[in-house]
Amino acid sequence: MSLRVGDPAEIGGYVLEARLGSGGMGTVFLARTGSGRPVAIKLIHQQFAADEEFRTRFRQEVAAARRVSGAFTAAVVDAAPDAEQPWMATSYIEGDTxxxxxxxxxxxxxxxxxxxxxxxxxxxxxxxxxxxxxxxxxxxxxxxxxxxxxxxxxxxxxxxxxxxxxxxxxxxxxxxxxxxxxxxxxxxxxxxxxxxxxxxxxxxxxxxxxxxxxxxxxxxxxxxxxxxxxxxxxxxxxxxxxxxxxxxxxxxxxxxxxxxxxxxxxxxxxxxxxxxxxxxxxxxxxxxxxxxxxxxxxGAILPAEAPPSPAAPRTADAHADAPDAARAPVVPDVPGDHADPGDTTLNGRRPRRRWRSVLAAVVAVSAVGGGVAVVTAAGSGESGEAKNSGVAAPAPPDGFAPWRRTVLGGRADIPDELRCVARGEAVFCGGGGVVASRLDVKDGSRVWTVKSRGVPVQGLYLVGATQDTVLGYRFAPEDAPQEPRREVVALDAKTGHELWSVPTDTQSQAVTGRSQEALVAGTAVVSVDATGSHLEARDAHSGDVTWKTPFPAGTRCAPVLAGTRLLAMCARDGEIDALDVRHPTLYTVNRASGRLGSPLAVKGPVVPVGATGGRLALLRVHKEGPASTGYDGVALADPATRKVTYAPLARTYDGTPGMAGGTVYVSGQTGRVTAIDPESGRAKWSRQTAVEGASGPAAGERALYFSSATGRVVALSPSTGEILWTTDPRVDGLTGEQGSGPRVTVAGGALVVAADKNTLFAFDARKPPKSG
The missing domain is CATH 1.10.510.10 (Transferase(Phosphotransferase) domain 1)
Incomplete structure (x- = not known):
């Protein structure tokens, strides 16, 4: 295909002739060397250039490609992994994939x-x-x-x-x-x-x-x-x-x-x-x-017999959460994988070990689009059905009827999930190519939408909303390098008219493990300034700066909320540059003046997940080398007493964390949700659901809601984890993103659910869509 407006004319001295394709990480161009030899140049998308973790991965790709260049691969011609926008040139191979x-x-x-x-x-x-x-x-x-x-x-x-x-x-x-x-x-x-x-x-x-x-x-x-x-x-x-x-x-x-x-x-x-x-x-x-x-x-002979035919899987062990269990969600045994303990073969083969996997779908998951989910309570061995009988909740607004809408952003090629907040009978949603959009809770009718033409950053959605102002993120287009890479944008809640915007730096992911460059604290917006050296607060509606506070020397910080208490979470420059923050420090921030309180050191690496009783709850990240494999402990930091208490978890829990009602929740990729007491680290309950890759919780009056990018929702009892109901998927979507914020927004008795491809839908929590 031909070059597009905004595509570079040359990369590294190679003249570009055409686009060969584009993916999530980069664009591939056909180019020529000085002698006319065709080459394929992979240019990494601009938004990844500042991501040091990604740069490390790209350097690894270049090194591996150089190492294996031969008759059956594409030889590396040139590369610049440390360029402002990294690229790699390989010999051009003509032909279809x-x-x-x-x-x-x-x-x-x-x-x-x-x-x-x-x-x-x-x-x-x-x-x-x-x-x-x-x-x-x-x-x-x-x-x-x-x-x-x-x-x-x-x-x-x-x-x-x-x-x-x-x-x-x-x-x-x-x-x-x-x-x-x-x-x-x-x-x-x-x-x-x-x-x-x-x-x-x-x-x-x-x-x-x-x-x-x-x-x-x-x-x-x-x-x-x-x-x-x-x-x-x-x-x-x-x-x-x-x-x-x-x-x-x-x-x-x-x-x-x-x-x-x-x-x-x-x-x-x-x-x-x-x-x-x-x-x-x-x-x-x-x-x-x-x-x-x-x-x-x-020196080994593999037997020729075929493996046994698989049978329908059984439910999980009653002792799935025993202390000697593997440090990952237990995936039940498959019938046919058992043999007498004294046997060394099974139908001519060695007995297969019991597979335990974070990514394998647990057998209790119902088929996509089919039937009511049947689940098993961990530790009890008993089954429970999602009866879809609704939950106790207030009535939705008068005139409410279930609805479904698609909110398109500034670029059709980057549909994304949205995130929403409710204010009365209005719901404000943003993310990806949508700075923010206002919809009516009753029927989903769109009042206004403000779009962004740039390429979004994964995990950055809506900043938040006050009574009269909505705040979102705007990203610069790739062909406009002179514009701020990302901005916080304030919009009038009634009209969508832009009130003000300000560039913001990106470092929250490196410091806190979560993407949240700005937050709403009362009627103020607190963010990291464009220089990446100060926290600043502005009046949400007028944009007037109320205070600006420099980071402690040698550190970089991100704003964090512990209930109504504003904190700065800071890390040393060296640890951030090494992508290995193990000694973060918390400071209270005076919301009126911005003055920092005394430092409170935390043993890391940790990720903040919520607050209880004015204390910040943090999950400790379990690392194996450079890789994060889940969470193995919980900490409670009390800025008032300047004390931090720690409690180990009985096992490493992998998945997406969240907090509601003073309890920490981790929802695993296979659909298992575990409730954890942050004081003791003890698991209150663990429940297998049919919602793979869920994020949450969103708290209703007597239920917790978890949902995946497919739009499938499960309602759980906060006290026991009992499944109250489960819905079917609503869209085709992947559920691989971990650490994602809740996709369900509680608007009185209505639930507004964000799903893949900019899809929103709403229904009455008392009358959820029937499964099957």
């Missing part, structure tokens, strides 16, 4: 399929020989060039002798093509994870779909970890090889070298989807050949 080819021409077969399989195995062999694991082998990362397949995009690869870099709060990888170990323990992923991904690619190539496809990414992840692949449409001789690649145990898969030997023995007439190819005798030949190869190269 595998996903484009399948979409346009359908599945592969015969000699074409055999060439693809061998070419990919050769690519993996060369990649693994230099000690690199790709970790994102998928159809869009395979280019079908005239010379054969080429593997591209080493954006999440790593050298085997390096620590894995995990982007905070983001799922790294593509579930349908990820291995079980990558979903469960990404830091331990090795070369045979890529072999598993190759197996899924081969199934996709011959059938047009993956072997573990499901209705949601988390059900897909569950299938990858627990279920056997769907291979009925794969030709027999290839099926035998794919089964070996898709073994759940990494050590039982062939290496890339071993796989090459087996692939070269395959006939060229492999057949296509649904074709039988050669018969079962050929399948046995391939398996026998694999036994010979692995016996010669690794």
């Amino acid at each position: 595998l996903s484009q080819h399948i979409a346009a021409k359908g599945p592969l077969g015969g000699a074409e399929l055999r060439r693809l399989a061998i070419g990919l195995a050769e690519a993996l062999r060369d990649i693994h020989r230099v000690g690199v694991v790709h970790r994102d082998l998928k159809p869009s990362n395979v280019v079908l060039s005239p010379e054969g397949p080429r593997v591209i995009d080493f954006g999440i690869s790593r050298a085997a002798d390096q620590q894995t870099l995990t982007m905070t709060g983001r799922i790294i990888g593509t579930p349908p093509f990820m291995s079980p170990e990558q979903l469960q323990a990404p830091r331990g992923v090795g070369p045979r994870s890529d072999v598993f991904s190759l197996g899924t690619l081969l199934v996709y190539s011959v059938t047009g779909h993956g072997p573990f496809d499901a209705d949601s990414p988390y059900m897909t992840a569950y299938q990858v970890v627990h279920e056997e692949p769907a291979l009925d449409a794969v030709p027999q001789p290839l099926r035998a090889l794919v089964e070996l690649c898709l073994d759940k145990e990494p050590e039982r898969r062939p290496s890339a070298d071993e796989l090459l030997v087996l692939l070269r023995d395959l006939p060229s007439d492999l057949g296509t989807a649904g074709g039988d190819g050669l018969g079962a005798s050929r399948t046995r030949d391939v398996t026998t050949r694999h036994d010979e190869v692995t016996s010669r190269t690794a």
Whole structure:
């Protein structure tokens, strides 16, 4: 496609000719060297340039790509990972990606399929020989060039002798093509994870779909970890090889070298989807050949018997939260995985270990779009049904009727989730390309919308609202570098007219672990100034500065609220630059003068989650090397007494934290919600729900509400965790973002829910939508 208005004319001295494509992290251009040689230049989006964690990841991508440049990959020509806007140039490979080819021409077969399989195995062999694991082998990362397949995009690869870099709060990888170990323990992923991904690619190539496809990414992840692949449409001789690649145990898969030997023995007439190819005798030949190869190269023989057919999963163990349980949400055993304790084989295979995974969907989750959710209470073993009978709540405004609306922002290519606040019968929402929008709670009718043309920052939504003013974020377009990168914008609540705007610096994520560059404290707005060196307060409506306070020397700070008490959370420059804040300090901030109180040191790393009794509650982050793997403790900081109390958690809880009614909640990616007493660290209750990747809580009169990006909502009893009702999904959406703020807004008896693709809908909490 041709260049667009605002695209650069050249990058690093390379003249650009066309756009090849654009994704979430960057844009790829076709360019020419001085001698006329075509190259592909990947230019990272501007909003990631200041993200040091992302820069580290991009440097890793460049290093990995340089390390593996060869006949089956795109060679690195040039790169500038430390440029103001990082970029990398590779040799241009002409041809469609595998996903484009399948979409346009359908599945592969015969000699074409055999060439693809061998070419990919050769690519993996060369990649693994230099000690690199790709970790994102998928159809869009395979280019079908005239010379054969080429593997591209080493954006999440790593050298085997390096620590894995995990982007905070983001799922790294593509579930349908990820291995079980990558979903469960990404830091331990090795070369045979890529072999598993190759197996899924081969199934996709011959059938047009993956072997573990499901209705949601988390059900897909569950299938990858627990279920056997769907291979009925794969030709027999290839099926035998794919089964070996898709073994759940990494050590039982062939290496890339071993796989090459087996692939070269395959006939060229492999057949296509649904074709039988050669018969079962050929399948046995391939398996026998694999036994010979692995016996010669690794001294181990893999049995040829097929794994047992999976049965319907059981509910969770009654002792899922016992102290000796693994430090991650327990995923129940799959029937058929059990054997007599004295046996060392199960149907000819070693018994598979009990998989426990943050990302695997718990078996109690109902299928997307189907039925009433059946859940299990942790620690009790009893099942409870979501009866959708409503909750005790005040009546919505007169004339209320359930509604659904889409609020479009300034750019259609960046739809985002919104976040909302309610004021009387008005609800104000913002996020992504929407600075703010006012809707009527009764019918969802839009009163006004103010848009932003820039690329938003993940996790930044609406600042808040007072009685007469709404405050949101505006982001500068990529083609307007002279404009402030981001601003806090004040809008008149009645008309949407802009009252004032001010640039704000970005550092809250580095200091507090949460994206909140500004906040509303009473009738004031408190933010970090454009220089990144002061906190400043302004009257929310007029924009007049009431005070400006410099950060303590050698630190950077972000505003935090503990109930009505305003605090500054600060960290040392060196720790922020190293992305490793372990010694944060809290200061009370006088709301009238901005004067800082005495420092209160906190043992970190910690993330503030809410307040109880004037004390700030913080969850301690559990780290394994540079990666954050959840929360293992809770702290209560009392600025009045200048004391901090700490309590360990019985296990590490991974997920999205929140607080309501003096209780801390962590909602895991698989749908389990755990209520934690911040005084003792004790889990009050833990409940498995059908809402994967939920954020919350939003507190009603007698219920807590959690919701995911799909719009699925669950209402829980605050005292017991009993499920009061659950709704079905309302939109297609991913649920991978952790640390996200509550998506449900309580407006009297009405619930306003924000979902993916700028979707909002509302219903009566007493009469939730029926499931099924």
